[in-house]
Amino acid sequence: MLFNLNLWQKVSADLFSHKSRSALAISSIAIGLFVIGTLLGMMDLQLGSMDNAHRQSQPSHINLILRQDADVAVAKTIKNIDGVADIDTLTQFTAQFKTSPSAQWQTGTVLFRADYQDQAYDRMTLVSGSFPRDNRIAVERLSARFSGLNSGDSIEFSTANGSEKLAIDGIIRHPFVKPPAFGGQLHFFIAEELAPIFGIPAHTFRQLLVQIKPPYSEEKARSIAGKIRAQLAVSGIAVNATLLQHPDRHWGRAIFSGIHLVLTVMAWASLALSSVLILNTVAALITQQTDQIGIMKSLGARRRTIAGIYLSEVFILSLIALLIAIPLSWAGAFYSSRWLLDVFNIELNGFVYSAQALSLMIAGGLVAPLLAALWPIWKGASMSVRQAIASYGLGADFVSHGFDRWLERTVAAWLPTLYAVALGNLLRRKARLLWTQSVLIIAGVLFIVIMSLIASVNLTLNNELARSRYAVRIGFAQDQSADLVNDIVRTIPPTVAVEFWQRLPAELLQGDKLIRQSGSLGLQMIGLPADTTMYRPLIVAGRWFDPSDDRQKQLVINAETAELNGIQVGDTVNAKLMQQPARAWQVIGLYRGFAGSGYAVEAVYAPLSAMQPDSLNAHKHAFALLSADIHSLAEEKTYVDALKTAFEQQQIKLDFYTTLAKLEQRRFAENQFRPMTRMLLGLAVMIAAVGGIGLSGTLAIGVLQRTREIGVLRAIGASSSAIFKLFMLEGLFHGCLAWLISIPLAFLLAEPLAKQLGTTMLGIELDFVFSLVSVGFWLGFVLILALLAAYLPARQASRIVVRAGLSY
Amino acid sequence: MPNIIQLTHVHKAYTLGQLKQPVLHDISLTISSGEFVAIVGPSGNGKSTLLNLLTGIDRPCRGEVLVNGSALHRLREEQLSIWRGAHVGIVFQFFQLLPSLNLLQNILLPMDFVGKLPKRERLERARYLLNLVGLDEQAKQLPGQVSGGQQQRAAIARALANDPALIVADEPTGNLDSATADAVFALFSALQQQGKTLVIVTHNEDLAQSASRRIAIHAGRIHDDQYLSNTK
Known part of the structure; x- marks a missing residue:
């Protein structure tokens, strides 16, 4: 014992x-x-x-998003490919809808499967009501909650023949839907029989879901996806994107890893505070x-x-x-x-x-x-x-070190006495000061880092916007001739110039081995004029195209992919376009991708003139890039609506996935990132609040330990307000000190942390900028926090009566 | 000389749990301006309580406490703090200097609280007082860097900061060796010569004999009150 x-x-x-x-x-x-x-x-x-x-x-292990509708008969041929275990199909497209006659038209996602009762992969589960049948549709669970829609409500859709009102009869959970709260579209489910009213042929599909035979590996899945793409190409079907999924790891892990990083910091900060x-x-x-x-x-x-x-x-x-x-x-x-x-x-x-x-x-x-x-x-x-x-006596707990004497000589001696007392009290218990400060400093650094992250997101978007000289990129469901498109767009003001691009699914090989790629949705070769004026990515090595590259088999590839495969500027790689044999191309430059390695189709740029002889639709184009004199979102919307109407009148279908308006895209990107950055800011505020509680506790203990001192101050004439001011000043000094220390730390840590958070949480490679304005904001915030934290201890101190203080 | 202190039928008791413990019984006392009064008596007989009543640190249960024209028993806690700063200087047994302030700043502190002197004159007065107690060389030292005697002299200088008419001290030499205690008492005598009123609680009978008046407290009552030959 x-x-x-x-x-x-x-x-x-x-x-x-x-x-x-x-x-x-x-x-x-x-x-x-x-x-x-x-x-x-x-x-x-x-x-x-x-x-x-x-x-x-x-x-599904492989999800192939097709460029056009494919007949279900094609899907059956895929089953026979070596390594494929089984397949499933679905169709997903965008449509205009409104929730009431007076509401604005919105863009939503509509989805159908051949048989909802017999889903093999990417199963969507019924939450309430019934699966879609006849004219009755279902709404996705998150969409229902976000928009307030429920069974019994009706939705008006813009259809091939005007519009159609469809009743909601069920709520479905979709495993891969992007939450509307994070900028995702509302999702609706229809029966396959309803597809023709949206201009989609019956018994077709746009997404092919595949599971491969075990064991799963990304390399194996990529290789089988290549075989499937080649098989589809034989039927004249191009693939827009290929998504690979690990069978045991949820797609949201990437997003959560960033959140967990912050939560871990917070957990340890709490232990430190404790x-x-x-x-x-x-x-x-x-x-x-x-x-x-x-x-x-x-x-x-x-x-x-x-x-x-x-x-x-x-x-x-x-x-x-x-x-x-x-x-x-x-x-x-x-x-x-x-x-x-x-x-x-x-x-x-x-x-x-x-x-x-x-x-x-x-x-x-x-x-x-x-x-x-x-x-x-x-x-x-x-x-x-x-x-x-x-x-x-007083000061039993005060040991004057060299630092205290230095501080006394250099700073405190020049301060009014009350300020000098507060400063002395602040530094009296150095270990306690260190711990109290550490939580406030962590909060400050996080705040400045997150504000820098937000500023960097804006800068990155601005830079990307500056590199894109076009106002609108039109994507066609089927390749279109330049002459026809030119005739249409030239009549629509304020079009200034038009440029045509081509795109083809591609495979890059080193020798005969497929290269590893940073994007998970597959590669796409983008052909653009060698003297393009519409776009120039951020080149990190080598160079971008110039007119002398016309008809040259030259590529500019993603820098991350190049690094993954050890490809240098000047190297030669083999490119396989559609079902054509592989040909040698020289890498002349590396660009930095705007989107990270998440769910992105990775672009490989090539001169259009060099790519066209390989393509199936020579002299036809997948994209038209239009520059126009546009300065606002409203002007942009009017312009895009006019373009859509003009193409619709000419029976030319646009591809919703690849048609984009630059300013709207930017707003969308901002909205997409906002929930994450807000959550991070919320966490920084929570840590700051924890720091505030710690500060309040430190000051409260200070009151307890200095009760006798307060009694002495009272005895020599200190009023309640002077005592109150003394502790409020100590709180303020804590805030100022934490602010001062957090600035250099944040300056050092902001770039690596913001870039890491940008990659893991937002999926973008950031152009970094340090947010100076956040330093000012944090000062205001930490001072308010310090005042709030100091208030109760200061009030407690000011209420100590002289006799109680002296007899403590 | 006019009375600076007048206590009339003062009673004081403390409540300890269920028990009410009387400390002072019906004390009536007057002290004239310029007197140097030593209060003596055994521990626990009410000396410090009496001193606390004179400084407004404590309140009587009954009776009146008039000091320098103010009825302390009627003032609120906040008013008492302000009154003390302006009218009384207190010297404690354990000096009670603020450890993070140097001696000069410790003396400036009551002046800053009370604000009686213009700011530019406070520093001049603090230096004067340090010089008065022989500590001008140690002005920039922290309390922990000087001896106990020097700390007590600094505490006396602090008590004089706002030029109070009354100085009270509770066992001011209790924590000092005899030579240092003599020096402190000599300082008190000098202050009396300058017209200050001093009330000091002490156990040291020899030192009490150097005051002008000796009041002995026993069991909460004034047992003896005699004027000594040291009267100014």
Whole structure:
């Protein structure tokens, strides 16, 4: 036994006779443990549930998005390709709809499958009502919630023959839908029989879903996808994009990895805060009991015994906190996961608590408080009897180091005395200052990093916009002749110039081996005039095309793909277009992709004149790029509507996926990134709030420890407002110091962190800019936070009456 | 000389749990301006409580406390703080200097609280007071860097900062060696010569004999009150 019954009685008396102090210590530890348990438990629960939901949907390994409608008979030929286990099909297209006669037309996604009751892959599950049949449609679950639509409502669709009103009779969960809250379109499901009213032939499909024979590997899937594309090409069907999916890993993992990075930082910041609070509480306890320590030592107590008493107290407090935090964190992990997964359309069915989170809670909950308390306890236990018994004056806790003397000479001596007192108090307990500051500094750095991320997203979008000189890119469902398109667009103001591009699905090979690519939706060769004026990507090595490249077999490829395969400028690669034999092309430049390696079709640029002899539709084009004198979204919309009407009148179908208006695209991109950046900002604010609580706790302990000092100040004439001001100033100094330190740290960390967050969470390669304005914003924010945090302790201090203060 | 302190039928008791513990019984006392009064008596007999009533640190349960024309028993806590800053200087047993301020700043502090002097004159007065207590060389030192005696002299200088008519001290030499204690008492005598009223609680009978009046408190009552030959 560490010590006898009497000393255990002292331990219990210390804990029970100061109930508010014990409650503060327990809640300090419990808050930190709760946050850690909730966040780490949530991460494991989320990833497990996401992967589980992914597996349950029977994900296709290869999803080929076709450029045109293909007859179901074609699909059957794919089944015979070596390595293919089975296939499924569906069609997804965009359509205009409105929810009421007075509402505006909106663009939505409409989807149909041959038989909803017999879905092989990418299964869509019925949430309520019925699967689509006849004229009755279903709405996607997230779309229903986002738009308020429900069974019984009607939707008016723009159809091939005018418009059609269709009633909603069911709600369906789609496993791969982009949440409308994150900028996704509303999704509707129709029966296959309704397809012709949208101008889509019956018994056709636009997406081919394939599972390959086990075992799955990305390389194998890519190779089989190549064979399927070649087979489709034989039937004259081009593939717009090829999406590969891991059978066991949910597609949202990439997005969550960024969120989890931030959550992990937050979890550890909470543990740090928790340690600060326990350190403060124990330090206050030791200060209060200094005379008791002196007496125990004078009676023969050893340093180890005294340290044992106080460490036992901390251990008991930690154990109680742990017992409180564990069930609360289970509930926290469950409910927060359920909420977040719901945003991604995933239902959380069961609860499995993370063993990792539990073990970290136990380890962190018992070890961190003891470690935090060790120093003040050991220092207290090591005090001599003389020091302990004689520590009645002010400054028993103040040891003047060289730094204090330097500060006193250089700064404090020039400050008004009240400011000098506040500054001295700030720096009095350096370890506590360090811990309190660390949480505020982390919050500040995160805030500035996220604001820099937002500024960088804007800069990147602006730069991309500046590289694109066209106003509108028209994508055709089928290649069109330049003359015909020219005749149409030249009559529509404010068209200034037109340029024609071609695109073909491509495979690049080094020797006869397919190269690995950074984009997961496949490669596409984009042919453009060697003297193009409409677009110029960001070239990171080599050069862009010039007129001398006309008819030359030269390529500009993605820099990330080049790096993956060790391709240098000047190297030769083989390119296979459609079913044509592979031919040698020389790489003359590397560009940096705007979108990252997520779900993107990767472009390989080539001179149009060099590519056309290989293509099936020579002298016809997939794209028309129009430059026009447009300065606003409204002007752009009028122009695009006029173009669409003109092409519709000429029976030319546009491809909704590849037709884009530049300003609208930019707004869409901004809206797409906004929820993520807002969430990150929210987390930074939460960390700041945690820092604020820590600061408030530090100041509150300061009030407790300096009660006698407050009494002396009162005795020499300090008014309540002077005492209040003193603690408010200390809070403000904390805020200013955290702000000052966070600036250089943020400056150093902003670029790598923002770029990393840009890649993992937003899927874009960022042009970085440091947000100077955020430095100003953070100053305002941290000062307000500091004032709020200081208010209660300052008020408490100002209410201490002189006698109570002096007798403390 | 006019009375600076007048206590009339003052009673004071503290409540300890269920028990009410009387500390002072029906104390009536007047102290004239310019007196140097030493209050003596055994521990726990009410000396410090009496001092706390004179400075407004504590309030009587009954009776009146008039100091320098102010009825302290009627003032609120906030008014008492402001009154103390302007009218009384307190010297504590453990000096109670703010550890993060240098000696000069410690002396400036009450002047900043009260704001009686214009800002530019405060520094000049603080330097004057440090010089008065012989600490002009240590002006920029932190309290932890000087001796106990020097700290107590600085505390006396702080008590004089706003030029109060009354200076009270609770065991001012209790934590000092005898030579330093003599020097501090000599300083008090010099202050009395300058017209200040001093009320000092002490256990040191020899030092009490150097005051102009000796009041002995026993069991919460004035047991003895005698004027000494040191009267100015």
